[in-house]
Amino acid sequence: MIPRAVILAIGDELLLGRTQDTNTAYLARWCQDHGIRVVRSAILGDDEAQMVAAMAAAAAEADLVLITGGLGPTRDDRTRHALAAAAGVPLRQSASAWKQIQAYYGRVRPGEAVPESNRRQALTPRGAQLLRNDRGTAPGLAVAVAESWLVALPGVPVEMYAMLERLAPRLATWFPQHRIPVVQELHLCGLGESAVQDQLGDLLEGDGRLSVGITAHEAGHITIRVVGSASAGRRRLAACAALLGPWVLPEAGVVPSLVHVLRRRGLTISAAESCTCGQVAALLGAVPGVSAVLEESLITYANQAKIRYLGVSDWLIEQNGVVSEACAQAMAEGMRLRSGADLAVATTGIAGPDGGTRAKPVGSVWIAVASRQGLSTRCLQLHGDRQRIQRRAAIAALRLAWEHVRRPARTPNP
Incomplete structure (x- = not known):
């Protein structure tokens, strides 16, 4: 039997939209990875009565209730109180929880006394199991209610992530008949979601041994995910890869895959950025091992910077404008020659909110990639605020670099 779960996120800041x-x-992803089916999720405010009602209702319909938030040291953090009420047990001061809080405080603020307000975080429902918090002061709490387990986790994401690692081993005790499935993934770039669906057809259908899902990511790639039997999953993904070979990525994402291929081939890359203001370099720099391939990056925002550092001619800018295919090509080629890198990426565009025209509205971006094998360019019309346009343009530029490395343009460079 597959355990069912309800997720409850608690906090007025979530309910009112102040915090995402x-x-x-x-x-939800953690549950899927561990073979648990999420049947419902909800956001609740800091009202204790509403929390108690929601926890009781969740316990009646699910085997596992994951609660996040409301474990802080202030008076409005009422999750532990609601948890005790839902379980029908009193709260008590836990010496073990207090020792954990003191030990953490001693590590991060040696020599300082733990504030008295943190004693609230040592209040636990009678009979609760503690989950140690290695990243903060709030211990997690697990309470059995009838046939369900209610688990309260910190609302601070980094604390919750670490605590879930401590929660995972308990699943085997709580649900002894449950076997955690194997999760396997195949990553693709260069095809749209509908094209993948058309090519794979029934291979994307689940069966008794596997569930299959497909996800399109803003970062420019698609993931096919199979959950279930290890052997059946391997066979299914192998069949998918056989049909989609040219588009399969070696890593989980376009940028890590680009770095992987550049390292394997002994190639280097550089970037000349205008509208993206360093985001191409930042995306590359986030990948471990990029020091082996990234030569340099320049932000050439002003026209004179493009002329001075990249050798773009003022005549070309005057004739075509900076947001043009010709300028993007000249920036990429100029950066390749300047840096000596095997591959150079360039971006130029209008990120907004001002500067657009009827011919070139906000979101107009040209990207280019230059190598000894030739030039690749693409015109984008992006939507969103300034930050979203910049990020999407940077991602698109590196996706074009990936495509260029895999399928170089035939136009020869002089």
Whole structure:
């Protein structure tokens, strides 16, 4: 039998939209990875009575209730109180929880006394199991209610992530008949989601041994994910890869895959950025091992910077404008020659909110990649605020670099 789960995210800041709830999505993925079916999720405010009602209802419909938030040291952090009420047990001061809090405080603020307000975090429902918090002061709590387990986790994401590692081993005790499935993934770039669906057809259908899902990522790639039997999953992904070979990525994402291929081939890359203001370099720099391939990056925002550092001619800018295919090509080729890198990426565009025209509205971006094998260019029309346009342009530029490395343009460079 597959355990069922309900996820409850708690906090007025979530309910009122002041803070984005990312924990629910993370917990849902964690549940899928551990073979647990999420049947419902909800966001609740800091009202204790509403929390108690929601926890009791969740316990009646699920085997596992994951609760995030409301374990802080202030008076409005009422999750532990609601948890005790839902379980029908009193709260008590836990000496073990207090020792954990003191030990953490001693590590991060040696020599300082633990504030008295943190004693609230040592309040635990009678009979609760403690989950140690290695990243903060709030211990996690697990309480059995009838046939369900209610688990309260910190709302601070980094604390919750670490605590889930401590929670995972307990699943075997709580649900002894459950076997955690194997999760396997195949990553693709260069095909749209509908094209993948058309090519794979029934291979994307689940069966009794496997569940299969497909996800398109803003970062420019697609993931096919199979959950279930290890052997059946391997066979299914091998069949998918056989049909989609040219588009299969060696790593989980376009940018890590680009770095992987450049390292394997002994190639280097550089970047000349205008509208993206360093985000191409930042995406590359986030990949471990990039020092072996990244030569240099320049932000050439002003026209004179493009002329001075990249050798773009003022005549070309005057004739075509800086947001043009010709300028992007000249920037990429100029950066390749300047840096000596095997591959150079360039971006130029209008990130907004001002500067757009009827011919070139906000979101107009040209990207280019230059190598000894030739030039690749692409025109983008992006939407969103300035930050979103910049990020999407940077991702698109590195995706074009990936495509260029895999399928070089035939136009010869002089």
